[in-house]
Amino acid sequence: MRTVFDRRYYQRFYHNPSSRAVTPAAAKRQAAYIAASMRYHEMPIRRVLDLGCGVGRVLRALQKEFPKAHCDGVEYSQYLCKKYAFIQGSVVDYQAPAYDLLVCNDVLSYLDDDACSKALTNIANLTKQAAFLGILTKEDEEMIDTERTDQHQHMRTAGWYRRRLARHFLNIGGGFYLKKPVDVAVWTLDGGPSWTA
Numbered sequence: 120m121r122t123v124f125d126r127r128y129y130q131r132f133y134h135n136p137s138s139r140a141v142t143p144a145a146a147k148r149q150a151a152y153i154a155a156s157m158r159y160h161e162m163p164i165r166r167v168l169d170l171g172c173g174v175g176r177v178l179r180a181l182q183k184e185f186p187k188a189h190c191d192g193v194e195y196s197q198y199l200c201k202k203y204a205f206i207q208g209s210v211v212d213y214q215a216p217a218y219d220l221l222v223c224n225d226v227l228s229y230l231d232d233d234a235c236s237k238a239l240t241n242i243a244n245l246t247k248q249a250a251f252l253g254i255l256t257k258e259d260e261e262m263i264d265t266e267r268t269d270q271h272q273h274m275r276t277a278g279w280y281r282r283r284l285a286r287h288f289l290n291i292g293g294g295f296y297l298k299k300p301v302d303v304a305v306w307t308l309d310g311g312p313s314w315t316a
Contacts, residue, residue: 124196133174143176149224150180153251156295157220160303162248164188168218170210170242171195171226175203181222191215195226210238217247224253227280228273235273236283243287243298250288250296254280 133141157164164185169178172192182190193213194205206213210226211234223242227235242250257274281290288296291310297303 125198129174129196129199141176146176147180150177150184152293153181153220153222154184156251156293157249160249160297162219162303164219166216166218166247167191167220168193168215168222168245170213170221170223170245172205172222173224174199175205177222177224181220188219191218211241212237213241213245215245217245219248221246221250222252223250225255227252228255228275229271231273232275232279235275239280239283240287246288246296246298248298250298251294252284252296253294256280 136142154164165188167178167181167185167188167190169175169181169190169192172178172194175192178190178192182188192203192205193208193210194200194203195207195209197207199205200207210223211230221242227238230238242252255274256277256279258277260274284290284296287299289299289301289305289310290296291305297305
């Protein structure tokens, strides 16, 4: 598994147009999508955490979506923390008062099973209302572009994640997880309590 997240890694998967995994425009669209969902559910967002924020594109876009919110970016990479002044920390054990919205994109699959289980519990502890999680799973293997996706990851099944996330969250689809107990109305077919698929 990958253990080094240095300049070469970010140049390949973030900056080089021929090999980057996500474009800057896609990061802005994702932030707009996240913000729209929070507004739809009428969730006040005062504090945002991007846990494993990479080069900070989604984080900066979320700050524009929620200009009055306090937004923190936490990153494991020493290289990025030095370059962008992010908080250095790990999804496994970073501690802070819970955030209204937590975002964690493309981080969990880099961890082994034990560390990932701890990280999911930690994410629950850091989340007050909602989490947006981007997680690559074994079921996604046939869809990924191998030239733009880091192959040094643990490809666990979606069921492995669902079982652990269900302890703390209600999955409402689209990468969104509402912290239990849920205090907003979620229709059954939107992922409400009776959803079994």
